[in-house]
């Protein structure tokens with residue numbers, strides 16, 4: 365167990381994980397007992413303060429297990445994890461006082477309490493002084509556009525309102541590190557846009573934000589860095605733009621308003637994986653080799669296309685390519 369660290373320097377990373385391993389015991393009895401499951405297979409990761417960091421990976425990759433360990437809800441089997449310099453096992457109370465956690469979804473609220481009652485309850489649980497509680501809770505209700513319905517029970521709320529209440533609760537203690545698990549799942553585009561603005565605001569305030577998601581375009585838009593996890597191991601950890609270059613410097617050619625005949629001609633070329641067209645008419649020619657760039661551009665121009673340009677592939681392509689390349693689960 366790591367030694368307590370009473371006064372970690374502000375230079376320490378927001379999160380530092382070393383050789384972290386978590387094995388869930390096999391469930392069931394005797395002959396029907398399932399084997400133990402390795403959810404995290406010795407991962408190491410460092411997140412600097414003030415970073416918006418995405419944890420991306422397919423179902424069962426180990427994302428929630430990692431966030432649960434970092435937020436002191438689950439013990440690691442071995443290895444160490446520190447949050448703002450404090451060990452998540454030896455100094456769990458210190459870690460809890462410095463983090464906010466929004467697990468999202470339907471969990472975590474009493475359906476018959478109102479938003480105001482919910483926040484006041486958590487403010488008391490968090491040890492916020494009694495004199496400050498009402499004002500702090502009302503400020504959160506206002507920030508998350510919940511004031512008008514603050515006295516309605518939570519079971520009457522839309523999914524988006526519940527999601528905002530999760531965020532309000534997570535921010536009540538003014539945490540240095542915020543963990544968000546699938547924060548935009550099931551919410552509409554307007555609420556997504558508000559969420560992105562909120563993340564930018566919180567990052568500007570100097571908070572470190574760790575967000576788990578399956579949504580690659582979300583990760584690309586809001587994260588400074590993304591860690592791609594699969595089956596308990598880190599495949600890669602870098603900025604979204606650096607990750608895009610993993611597949612080749614320009615693995616895509618984009619063209620506006622090309623005729624269908626031009627795209628058909630391109631489809632037949634060596635090194636072309638496929639062609640997709642957006643609703644706005646822009647076509648993306650996906651390549652498997654950079655050598656295909658020149659013939660693709662020449663073919664498009666020969667068919668009268670204009671506004672042809674090379675582009676880095678979206679994070680989604682990197683994600684799919686790297687996770688699909690791995691051997692199937694036995």
Ligand SMILES: Nc1ncnc2c1ncn2[C@@H]1O[C@H](COP(=O)(O)OP(=O)(O)OP(=O)(O)O)[C@@H](O)[C@H]1O
Pocket residue numbers: 388389401402403421422423424425426427428429430
């Ligand atoms: N309480 C548990 N008991 C046994 N196995 C578990 C338990 N919780 C998670 N697992 C297993 O550990 C692995 C990692 O699960 P985890 O929930 O961390 O993945 P995840 O990346 O968050 O997945 P998802 O995107 O589906 O939420 C999976 O194989 C899962 O089945």
